[in-house]
Amino acid sequence: MTNAIGTTLWQVKTLADRTTGAMPDSPWLAIGYILLGVVAVGALVAGLGLVLIYAERKIAAHFQCRLGPMRVGWHGIFQTVADTLKLLLKEDVIPERADKLLHLMAPFLSLLATVMVLVVIPYSPVLQIADVNIGVLYVSAVGGFGILGILVAGWSSNNKWSMLGAMRAGAQIISYEISVTIALLTVVLFAGTLQLSQIVLSQAEGWWIWRAHGIGLVAFLIFLIASVAEINRTPFDIAEGESELTGGFHTEYSGMRFAFFFLSEFVNMFVAAAVTATLFLGGWMPFHIGSFQAFNSIMDLIPPAIWFAGKTGFLIFVIMWFRWTFPRMRVDQLMKLEWKILLPIGLVNLAAASIAVLFNLYFFPRH
């Protein structure tokens, strides 16, 4: 695989490839690779939790003319650590007559779904745990599995508010899954592959957000909006709906189990931003413009991992920006937005995309 400039890119050899490669010769090495993957994902989740929660608090504070945490450490950077300790030490309350097993399980189900998506995201050409050849399908399938945790949490809590929140979440996530998938399909059409690393490489001449005469932009907006809805953040946080449902599905959770929901929300946000960046903003791919080789080679000086982190960070900021600006939508308006606005636009956009692909109409068409 070569990029526009003609230099050979690094051969992507993922941890999963290494594991399968090592399996016949030395199973222990393979197990070592698996352990390395588990540790890496665990560290990533913990790190994301620490960084994103702190970032959210600081960003929210500055949107609201406040300072945010300032006490623990310099500008409160250890606030999240302190809060985690506090949550660890708190009593874990299980409501009477709750379905105990499910109640205990729900937070982990919720977290599991998001963590599994982390595995397939190409963070840089060499940093990817498993490069599944149906990556896009995997992302949408496993990502949609997160609703199970929320539903189980709401059901098992033996609380009407929780139940309402869970039902809202169910309706919402399943509806918005459609728009997410349609926007995904647009990119799949452009790239001609379902593999995430290949989708990134297909953007070597330019990111899909601008290369397809606005079709990519529309798909990007739909994908972003629907992703925000899928991760239950304002303006689509009706499943929690603090002022309506007191806390929605996690009303009855406390201590560490609540922290897991919290964590999965933030990891979810990262996943949504990372997938959006990968599909529409070129993932780790530097900003290239077609055949302007001089410009492109300057852009190549910045390492791919930084590009990826920058794009994802920007999208996370935008999602937080949404949250700290917009009010919440009502449940029927949420459905209306999906079924009457996003879905028709998405379908028309998909049709337009197929025409663009058929006649090779985008900027810097492939040869």
Add this chain to the structure above:
Amino acid sequence: MTGEEIVLAVSRIEERAKPREKCAMPAVTVPVESLAVFMRAIHDDPALSFDMLCTHTAVDWLGENRFELLYVLCSLKHGHYLTVSTSVPRDKPEVSSVSSIWRIAEWQEREVYDLMGVLYSGHPDLRRMFLEDDWNGFPLRKDYKDDFMLELPE
């Protein structure tokens, strides 16, 4: 209409209505048995048209052994006010509800029942409002006493 005109117009509707003495605003006293009919009449009368019940409360005249029920009425249409007063004996505090005329009366009467212990016949939902359901007595009565009451030292 001025205060005197209102009182005059009202007394034409109900001849037993007399001006209430010692009152800074136009006020009439009506016998308790004719209250409901009287209220309906002044609500419906186009010249009076008392469409809003500003407030309703009761005063415990312990010495005279009666509760005085006060209805401050207002006509947004004409911009005039009237206070209607009626008395019920303390040992049999019963009066007919006006909640079918002004919806707010339903809740204002509940409040008066809760704190003063006046019973309203024809009230759709007469029960305690502020106090707990098992509260003993009616605190705004002048002879009310309970263990929590503190005396101001003089």
Add this chain to the structure above:
Amino acid sequence: MTIRPITLADRIAAGQKVESLLSTQEYFVNMGPQHPSTHGVLRLLVRLDGETVREVIPVVGYVHRGIEKMGEYLTYRKFIHLSDRLDYLSAITNNWVVAMAVEKAAGIEINDRIQTIRTLCAELQRIQSHQLWWGVFGMDLGAFTAFLYGFRDREVVTDIFEETTGARLTMNYIQPGGVMFDIHPDFVKNVKKFLAYFKPKLEEYETLVSGNVIVQARLRGVGILSPGAAVSIGTTGPVLRASGVAHDLRKSEAYGVYGKVQFDIPVGVKGDCWDRYWVRIEEMRQSIRIIEQLIDSIPEGKHMTIKPTAKIKLPEGLYYNQMETARGILGALIVSDGGEKPYRIHLRSPNFNNLWSVTAMAPGLRIADLVAILSSIDVVVPDIDR
């Protein structure tokens, strides 16, 4: 003989209601007394059918302090400080209602300076109250940032109050015969500074919340209160005016110096949540107008016309005085037996009446709408319970 299967369509054709065929189970939930959007300790018993509200039963009394009973043991002057604690966001106006009732009954003369100061403070209070409401309204709709913006701007007004009255919330400032302190030397300067600061902020409120498409969708056509129902339920203030009834005591019974100033009454057209929202935003503009007309021409005079220790006795009789607070008409009904203390004092609280309009508005709407309605009528619970 073959039996034709009876279908849903057959049942409907036979006159059976679809609702009864597709019956769902209704359930009750307690919204409050500890609920983020019932602002304090209001409890709403809500009968729900899925997301749809079928019935709302307000349960009040969680902060009942027996202020009316306490009033019977306190002199008129001492009672004023209890009136602060009714609707704590309109403390100045509450003081004024009782003070004015006493002044009218006892025949205490008030000079123009006192009247102007009172009017100015009441209007500042109205702005302050609406700022807080705006913030809380945003929060109830899910826009938490609005909440902090509202509080941030309210802080400026509270500082002005603190400088002049010595307190931020329960000020006990207006007393029979005058005001507790003369205005602070910096009062005029600071009020002007506040107006200059707040006017652009008000436009920002419009951009951030009023114009927002989600807010519009959440508020337009939601919770319609017809003028007839509004009057029958006895709502006052912005709730009544939003229903299309231009009733404002500041115009119709111009007390204070309201007779001398130009201002408009904002009136709603539909009586929905949006109208109630808009009326309050517009009222802030009108309050700014009133303050601007008065702030440069505060007459000279004393700030207290009677001695603060003078005994106040009302002649025997029945007195009623009412005034427009930020939430509606607050009335003070005083029954005097000629002594220093009221024989009976009753407070007609605006929130008490306004609250019950929820029962007329909410049925048939969603839970989220119930929150919007509750927020749009802007109840302060201690005022309901007294």
Add this chain to the structure above:
Amino acid sequence: MNEIGSTEQAVRKEEARRAGAPGTVLSPAEKRHGFIGGVFSGLLSLVQGMAVTLGYFLRPSTVVTRQYPENRATLKMYERFRSLLTMPHDQDGCHNCTACGICQTACPNASIKVVSGKDAAGKKILKNYIWRMDACTFCNACVQACPFSAITMTGGFESAVYDRRLLSYSLNRYAGPSASALKKIADPAERRKMMEPCLAYSGQVLPGETPPIAGGE
């Protein structure tokens, strides 16, 4: 009012009828859009809102947070701020209180108790001035009522304690006559003899003395 229908038109008509309704403004009508226009105007309104919040985000000077314990040095309460009842003592250590008890009667909550006694000459003097902050609403009535300006409200606000009984304050630093009576005595030693020092007292009100409010504990 009841005859007005609930429809928008009827209300508008009624409003117009009221002589152009001088002094009223009507709420603006809803702007209607088609599907495409609605999407774009909706997006525009969202972007405008985001611009407002971003404006604050990018200007750290708009932050209004004050870091409380750190800013103690610069934190000044307004001079009229009412939070702590105090009895000012002049440079000779004398106060103005004559134990007349007017403040005690003026207090709506009975949070002041003036304990008076008799001096050698049989004149009324202040023994102990007890102020119960836990029962105080800071209404300023006592300060207004005092004919001698013996008490005043000051701005100290850090008075949180873990036990309610610790909120009883004794305001006078000595038991004895007021400044005006003391100033008549020229000899400082003689004067000091009349001022029986009492510690700034805060705690259970007095041994054997019931708190001013019965059942208050």
